[in-house]
Amino acid sequence: MRRCGCLLAVVMLAGASLSEGQKAPRQPTPAIVRPLATSIHSFAVSPGTVSFAASDPDLGTFAGSPATSVTWNLTGGNASTTWTLRVASSGSWFGGGSAGCGTVPAGAVTATCASATTSGGASATASCSAAGGLSTTYRTIASGNEGTSNPSFTVTLSFALLDSWSYVANLSPPCTLNVSYSLNAP
Amino acid sequence: MHVERELFSERAVSPQPGRPPGWPLPGRSGEVAAAAARPLFLLAIVILLAAQPAAAQLGLGLSPMRVELAMAPGTQYSGSLSLSSDSQGKVRVRAELLDFFIDESETPQFDRSYPQEAEFSCRPWLSVNPMETELGAGTQTLVRYTIRVPREATERSFHCAAGFTTLPPAEQPRGMGLQTAVRIVAAFYVIIGKPQAEGAIKEIKLEPAADPKQPSWRAVVVIENPSLMHMRPAGELAVLDASGKLLESLKFNSVPILPRRPQRFLFPLTVPVTAGASYTLRARVDLGLAEIQEATVEVTAPPAPTAVPAQ
Numbered sequence: 001m002r003r004c005g006c007l008l009a010v011v012m013l014a015g016a017s018l019s020e021g022q023k024a025p026r027q028p029t030p031a032i033v034r035p036l037a038t039s040i041h042s043f044a045v046s047p048g049t050v051s052f053a054a055s056d057p058d059l060g061t062f063a064g065s066p067a068t069s070v071t072w073n074l075t076g077g078n079a080s081t082t083w084t085l086r087v088a089s090s091g092s093w094f095g096g097g098s099a100g101c102g103t104v105p106a107g108a109v110t111a112t113c114a115s116a117t118t119s120g121g122a123s124a125t126a127s128c129s130a131a132g133g134l135s136t137t138y139r140t141i142a143s144g145n146e147g148t149s150n151p152s153f154t155v156t157l158s159f160a161l162l163d164s165w166s167y168v169a170n171l172s173p174p175c176t177l178n179v180s181y182s183l184n185a186p
Numbered sequence: 187m188h189v190e191r192e193l194f195s196e197r198a199v200s201p202q203p204g205r206p207p208g209w210p211l212p213g214r215s216g217e218v219a220a221a222a223a224r225p226l227f228l229l230a231i232v233i234l235l236a237a238q239p240a241a242a243q244l245g246l247g248l249s250p251m252r253v254e255l256a257m258a259p260g261t262q263y264s265g266s267l268s269l270s271s272d273s274q275g276k277v278r279v280r281a282e283l284l285d286f287f288i289d290e291s292e293t294p295q296f297d298r299s300y301p302q303e304a305e306f307s308c309r310p311w312l313s314v315n316p317m318e319t320e321l322g323a324g325t326q327t328l329v330r331y332t333i334r335v336p337r338e339a340t341e342r343s344f345h346c347a348a349g350f351t352t353l354p355p356a357e358q359p360r361g362m363g364l365q366t367a368v369r370i371v372a373a374f375y376v377i378i379g380k381p382q383a384e385g386a387i388k389e390i391k392l393e394p395a396a397d398p399k400q401p402s403w404r405a406v407v408v409i410e411n412p413s414l415m416h417m418r419p420a421g422e423l424a425v426l427d428a429s430g431k432l433l434e435s436l437k438f439n440s441v442p443i444l445p446r447r448p449q450r451f452l453f454p455l456t457v458p459v460t461a462g463a464s465y466t467l468r469a470r471v472d473l474g475l476a477e478i479q480e481a482t483v484e485v486t487a488p489p490a491p492t493a494v495p496a497q
Contacts, residue, residue: 038252042272043370044245048354051363064363076250080420081440084294090367101362109364140293145439159364179364180351184371185251186286186294186442 038081038146043072043183050159050179057163064159067114070181071154077146079123083185085155086138087111090178101175104167107133109177114156116142121151128155138182146185244352245272246279246370247326254375260337266328267372269350271321277352281317281329283309284347286373288441290450296347296371306445308344308376311335333376341379342414343445348372375416375442383415385473387481388448390423392465394488395454403487405436405453407469411443418442421471421478423453428464433457438471459487 050064070085089109094101113128124147129140142155247270255263271277285300285307299309313332321327331348351369389408405423418440425434436453443449459465468482 039247039249039268040251040370041247041249041270042245043247043368044243044272045366045368046243048244048366049363050366054362068366078440080437081418082292086293094362138295140291143293175362176365177363178354178367180367180369182296182349182369182371184294184296184347184373186288186345186347186371186373 038077038185039075040183040185041073041075043070043181045070045181052159052161054161054163057165057167060163061110062161062163064109064161068157068159069154070157071152072183073150073152074121074124074146074185075150077121077124077148077151077185079145079148081146081185083144083146083153083183084140085142086140086182086184087134087157088136088138088180088182089134090136090180092136094175094177101168104175106177107135108162108164108167109134110160110162111139111141112158112160113141114158116144116155117153118144118147119152119154121147121149123147124151124153126153126155134177134179138180243272243274244277244366244368246270246277246350246352246368247272248350248370248372250372251370252373252375254377255333256377257333257335259335259339259378262332262334264330264332266330267348268326269319269321269329270326271323273321273352274323276320276322278318278320279350279352281314282349282351283312283314284349284371285309286345286347286371287444288449292439292441292450292452294441296349303345306342306344307346308333308374309346311344311376312346312348312374314348331374333374335376335378339378342377342381343416344376344378345416345442345444346374346376348374377415381415381445382413383411383417383474384413385409385411385417385443385475387469387471387479390467390469390481390483390485392459392467392485392487403455403459405455405467407438407451407453407467407471408448409443409451409471409473410448411445414445416442416444417474419451419471419473421469423451424466424468424470425455425457426466426468428466430466433465443473461487461489463487 046069050068052062052064054062089106092106094104110131110133112131116126116128118124118126124145126142126144128142132139249268257263284296285303286294286296287300287303289295311334315330349369349371352367354365388410391406392403393406395402395404407423419438422435422437424432426432434455434457438451464484464486466482466484470478470480472478
């Protein structure tokens with residue numbers, strides 16, 4: 001809350017200085033500056049790395065380890081405004097240096113929301129969306145309402161790799177895929 | 187570090203989206219040939235976490251997440267966003283200027299450019315400084331933004347966004363696995379002049395939800411926004427049975443209805459729906475206009491959705 005108050009003060013001061021500047025034609029003032037003041041704090045993902053121990057493609061799917069936890073707090077939210085947590089890969093294929101791991105598609109990894117919970121606050125909600133393969137297009141994995149009174153949110157995710165004999169992986173450098181989590185409340 | 191940065195930036199310049207420049211571009215047949223020539227299986231690769239320190243938590247904070255500005259053509263405004271790090275070590279953060287829209291599943295879609303949003307996008311007017319910065323653990327910085335409205339801008343509401351994404355630090359462990367980044371987005375709405383909002387409920391229906399694991403139903407309300415001003419609905423949808431008994435009442439999600447488009451609102455139903463039975467769907471919605479709109483339709487549930495076999 002304290003941080004939020006500081007921000008409002010900054011915005012108001014900026015507005016005030018602009019009001020004075022309105023007399024000067026170079027810096028006209030907007031008629032209204034309205035920060036819709038929802039703030040996100042501690043949007044955190046842990047751990048930073050998930051690993052697959054894929055030993056035999058005949059076994060099919062391999063779970064990533066460990067599970068991923070995404071947490072955040074919201075302040076100044078609106079009871080019914082919707083937040084959306086999404087996930088995407090930065091590329092369509094696993095990378096791994098010049099030799100690459102270009103036969104392993106990002107879509108072989110499925111992201112599944114195991115749970116989406118909220119605590120504290122009022123009117124905040126959180127629910128999981130359907131599981132799906134990773135791609136460079138963000139897909140929603142959980143969503144809900146912002147709520148009021150500073151709610152906290154936790155979404156637990158798991159990843160699974162659907163292995164295939166056609167996937168060629170390097171030992172060194174190893175294969176990695178960058179995954180990005182995006183939170184927004186437009 | 188260098189490699190990972192390329193992975194994050196190549197999307198805009200790679201001739202094949204998602205594939206880093208310089209990588210071979212084999213067709214599937216080439217891959218199959220390669221597969222025939224080598225022992226091809228994905229061997230147990232990852233002991234990495236055991237061999238290296240546990241990967242650190244990555245975290246960001248942003249305030250505010252939405253800014254609405256009423257401006258005049260030819261003016262500019264500068265403000266700031268507060269960006270904080272909740273990571274356990276130093277983290278680099280890169281800014282992106284984004285277009286966005288809300289898709290038919292009510293999901294906001296952000297990207298560097300959506301041509302269909304061009305006439306309502308404030309992205310070309312938005313600048314952010316710094317575009318890339320390094321944050322220490324627990325630190326906070328101000329990111330300044332400026333909106334410069336061109337003189338020829340016409341009366342309407344515009345929208346755009348600024349996204350802030352962490353870059354993987356060089357010391358992160360590597361392995362057959364996933365490396366994490368987080369992105370948070372601030373949305374901007376710039377209103378030029380005083381465009382009048384108008385909108386109406388266009389359609390209400392019942393449809394099966396495409397959930398492969400749990401067949402279910404949802405009500406859908408389509409609101410048409412023919413105006414040049416975005417709006418946010420507030421209201422609820424009631425589901426009544428043939429006798430008029432209220433079965434379920436669900437609130438509208440407060441996603442924006444952007445200008446000049448229909449927007450679908452989805453209401454996943456928790457009450458069981460019987461195929462062939464009649465239901466009444468009644469929507470009451472405040473679009474921020476001088477009235478509360480109400481629309482009621484009677485629907486007969488079509489045949490029940492069936493589970494989609496897992497692939």
